[in-house]
Structure formats: structure tokens, C-alpha cells
Amino acid sequence: MHLDHAVAQPHRHTHSAAPLRADGTRRALRIGLGGPVGSGKTATVAALCRALRTDLSMAVVTNDIYTREDAEFLLREAVLPPERITAVETGACPHTAIRDDISANLEAVEELEDAFREHAPLDLILVESGGDNLTATFSRGLVDAQIFVIDVAGGDDIPRKGGPGVTTADLLIVNKTDLAPHVGSDLGRMARDAAEQRGELPVAFQSLRGPEGVAPVADWVRRRIAAWTAR
Ligand SMILES: Nc1nc2c(ncn2[C@@H]2O[C@H](COP(=O)(O)OP(=O)(O)OP(=O)(O)O)[C@@H](O)[C@H]2O)c(=O)[nH]1
Numbered sequence: 598m599h600l601d602h603a604v605a606q607p608h609r610h611t612h613s614a615a616p617l618r619a620d621g622t623r624r625a626l627r628i629g630l631g632g633p634v635g636s637g638k639t640a641t642v643a644a645l646c647r648a649l650r651t652d653l654s655m656a657v658v659t660n661d662i663y664t665r666e667d668a669e670f671l672l673r674e675a676v677l678p679p680e681r682i683t684a685v686e687t688g689a690c691p692h693t694a695i696r697d698d699i700s701a702n703l704e705a706v707e708e709l710e711d712a713f714r715e716h717a718p719l720d721l722i723l724v725e726s727g728g729d730n731l732t733a734t735f736s737r738g739l740v741d742a743q744i745f746v747i748d749v750a751g752g753d754d755i756p757r758k759g760g761p762g763v764t765t766a767d768l769l770i771v772n773k774t775d776l777a778p779h780v781g782s783d784l785g786r787m788a789r790d791a792a793e794q795r796g797e798l799p800v801a802f803q804s805l806r807g808p809e810g811v812a813p814v815a816d817w818v819r820r821r822i823a824a825w826t827a828r
Contacts, residue, residue, distance in 0.1 A: 625719035629735035632746035634728030637772040644811035646676035653720040656681040691727030731760035748773040753782035756790035775804040
């Protein structure tokens, strides 16, 4: 079994918000990325921007507790033009801003949509959560699909322990597989536990340091966009 390769498909259709705006135009697909501190959310967002930006009109909203560090990293790396990156400062509780009081994030995605609507309507907005614990999930009023990013260095028992991110995310990424031999994580066990917790929901084993990088996850995003556009 090639665990470095994404196990994809099928996915559930759990969209809650309407794909069309009041004026009949299609809005962008919104995908949220959550997960524990340091698991690789920003690195995955950066890699997705590089992989998809020539084919798609895209933008990113970052959430940090007190800083704009994630947005500054994306700006420094020039993964997208600055006007396509917005930072939301969430205050004390990062999961509140993506789950309970989503107003600041909704405002950010709607402003981005409006800014590009005329000349290059957005196809995709990635919303990155601030690093938080295993319970941080997105409101379905904010995003249409969510990706949960964990990493092998966080311990190979994370999939077994479950939690809403691991069990319900539309895609689970087990990141930094290149580190598995160094930290003694058993990828086979993580795959079995993840399958047990998630049933048919897909899991991608990813190393951004490896030759494949983000490609399998970028393909998953493309399929979501295709399904969104076909609706
Ligand atoms: N070895 C290895 N390192 C990685 C990989 N992906 C990300 N990293 C590194 O892990 C560190 C944390 O990555 P980030 O993308 O900042 O993690 P994050 O989840 O956004 O962190 P917070 O925003 O602080 O929650 C960085 O030094 C990345 O370069 C990977 O696949 N392999």
C-alpha cells in the first residue's frame, strides 16, 4: 500500500449555503482548513495556491489569534497577489471565529468575492483556521467543505482518538509522512484507525517535502470545484 498517495473519494454532499447569490451569479466554493498548531495548514494552503492559481481564480482568508503571521507568510512567499489574501484576527478563541461567531470570516469572504466579481470572479476561497485543538470544526454556514490537517509528529494515536475534526472533515490530511521514521509513527496503524473513524470519507497521506507534495489534495479540490460548478 502506498500510504504517501492520497486515498480519495467518495465524499459527502454536505453543502449548506446556497451556491448562487441573490443576483443569480455563482459564488466561490469555500473550503476551510483546520487542525492542531503546526500541523501544516499554512504550508498546505501555500502549496494549494501554487498548484491551482493558474487554473482558478482564488483567494485566502487566514485566522490568527493575535497576529497576522499566516497571512504574512503567504504574502512573503508570494503565493497569490496581496489583494487576494485577507487576515482575520480572532482574539482569544480561534475555533469561535470559524464555528460560533463567523461574522468576521463571512465579511472577509464576501468582501473578497465583491472585489473580484466583475473582472475575475473567484472560483475558490480557502479559509485557514488558527491552530487549535482537535475539536475545531467549521460552521457549514461559513464553508462548503472542510479539510482537517494533522501530522505524524503529533502522535500516531490521533486518528484513533477521533474528535469531530478527524471523524467528520470532508478530507483528513495526515501530513509530514516524511517524518514518520524519525518520530516512530506507524502510518499503517494511522490509516487503519482513520478508516475506522471515518468510514468512507477520504484520507490523504501527504508529505510536502516529497515529490508528490500537495498534488493529490489539489486533485481532490479540483473535483470539489467540478461538483460545485455542476450543481
Ligand atoms: N517535514 C515536513 N515539514 C512540514 C511539512 N508540512 C509542513 N511542514 C513544516 O511544519 C511547520 C509548521 O507548518 P505550518 O504550515 O506553519 O503549520 P500550521 O498548521 O499552519 O501552524 P499554525 O498556523 O501555527 O497552527 C513549518 O516549519 C513547515 O515548513 C511536511 O510535509 N513535512
